[in-house]
Amino acid sequence: MELSRRVTSIAPSPTLALDAKANQMRAEGIDVINFTVGQPDFNTPERICQAAIKAINDGFTRYTPAAGTPELKQAVCGKFKRDNGLDYTPDQVMINVGGKHSGYLVMQALLNEGDEVVVPAPYWVSYPPMVILAGGTPVIVPTQEKNKFKLQLAELEKAVSNKTKAIFLNSPSNPTGAAYSAEELLPVAQFCAERGILIVSDEIYEPMMYDGAKFTATASLSPLIYQNTVTLNGVSKAYAMTGWRIGYMGGPVDLIKACSKIQSQSTSNPTSIAQKAAVEALNGPQDDVKAMVEVFARRRDLIYDLLNQIPGVSCFKPEGAFYAFPNFAAYYGKKAGDKVMTGSSELCEHLLATAHVALVPGSAFGHDECIRFSFATSDELIKAGVERVATALAKLS
Structure with missing residues (x-):
């Protein structure tokens, strides 16, 4: 074979x-x-586990809409508004089979053979394979330890070509633990938005900020950046729910529709029970x-x-x-x-x-x-x- x-x-x-x-x-x-x-x-917090148990007992064990339940989509919209000041409507949001699946779907929906995606290094191990599996070319951009491994505008400018379709940004970062401030993120995001380069902003570690630092959602920086950003997040890290496999993303309607189409022909919907648990995770107390x-x-x-x-x-x-x-x-x-x-x-x-x-x-x-x-x-x-x-x-x- x-x-x-x-x-x-x-x-x-x-x-x-x-x-x-x-x-x-x-x-x-x-x-x-x-x-x-x-x-x-x-x-996983007990309140979330109990929501899943209730879903089973209530018979909520069948197919849901491929891109997620309306209830969970609404909870995600509420989370984006509450925590990040972002206005997403349900048609701009979809639920995925974990955060990794979100990034994979975006690459599948966006790339054609030979398209390039900027990947600052150090990077999460799955970014380059996601690009390759979609027929694209990852353009690895080394960052400097003296800059806490944060991408500088001059480094980005050298890496961009007329084939560049997207860039992965991850803050807080796996593996470095670096987190961009708004001031550090703005020039990079503005440069990409002005050129129509999609910013794939992986924000899965959002709550884990230290020393009083404030988390910045990339899409919150300006209306133009919002239009050119897809925000990836999920319940895995924040709520100790890695095995539940619920990621979500918010972004341009056309991109979300395209990702939803691919999901409908591949995994179909994320687990119904895990979606109920995720609603409780996002809507319940955050203590x-x-x-x-x-x-x-x-x-x-x-x-x-x-x-x-x-x-x-x-x-x-x-x-x-x-x-x-x-x-x-x-x-x-x-x-x-x-x-x-x-x-x-x-x-x-x-x-x-x-x-x-x-x-x-x-x-x-x-x-x-x-x-x-x-x-x-x-x-x-x-x-x-x-x-x-x-x-x-x-x-x-």
Whole structure:
């Protein structure tokens, strides 16, 4: 059987693969500390679970409209207005099978063969494959650690061509933890909007902002930017609902209609029960979200301090999300026996094999000098895991 060039040109998600490997080692009785997981380690709030149970008991277990229930679409419109000052109508909104599905649908609806999409690096691992699977070309734009990995206008200007159709922006960022202020975001977004380049604004980590920083929704910056932005979000991170698979997006009507058409011919509707749960998540009290973010803020401080105590390692303080992205390049070229640490992949393999700490190499995100730590785990495991890493690094020669 000869498979398509599209599927043979991409790799499986490295973060999911590494998480699976860590879990397999645990199943074999190995004490692995897992920093790979991109999901909250909290249970889904009880009020949300009860809404799902009620949906089952009420028999709400059949097909819904392909693009989501009217009730959930209205809840999403309400959330955009309440939290972001954005006026979306239900025909500008659709519900997807997770946030990843939202980005995939946008690329499928937008791109023709050879179209280009700007992807600032470090990037979430799925952005380039989404572009490739739609026949497009990802144009990777390296950003600078000195700028906290935030895209600068001059960097964007060099990357844009007459083939550029879209740009991915992610704030707060996976993997870096960087979060754009309105002042930092405006020149980039204005440049794209003036040229009709669609801004795909991934805002899934929206609530996870630290040190009193205010989240900025890209589409809120100006009417023109609003017209040229599709906002991706979901309930996975904010409400510890990663397994429920509910994402949503708001944007231009024509784009939403096109994405809805593709969804109707592929997955059809997201799970009816999970949609009921998502209505409760968005419309109900938000105290559980605030409490979770407070815990993440404390863990952020802890892992930031511990990582910067490792000789040769530097890490800027994450401004949002629940990831730290420290620089380990000082250890590249060092050896463990005959094995040379040539980059982040080799170093992560070594740390998993010897220290039993699972990490995601920066090469998976387009920036080899760094390694991603998820601090969506307990204080005790953060302390123990970083200590194991420090001990293993000290043994390199």
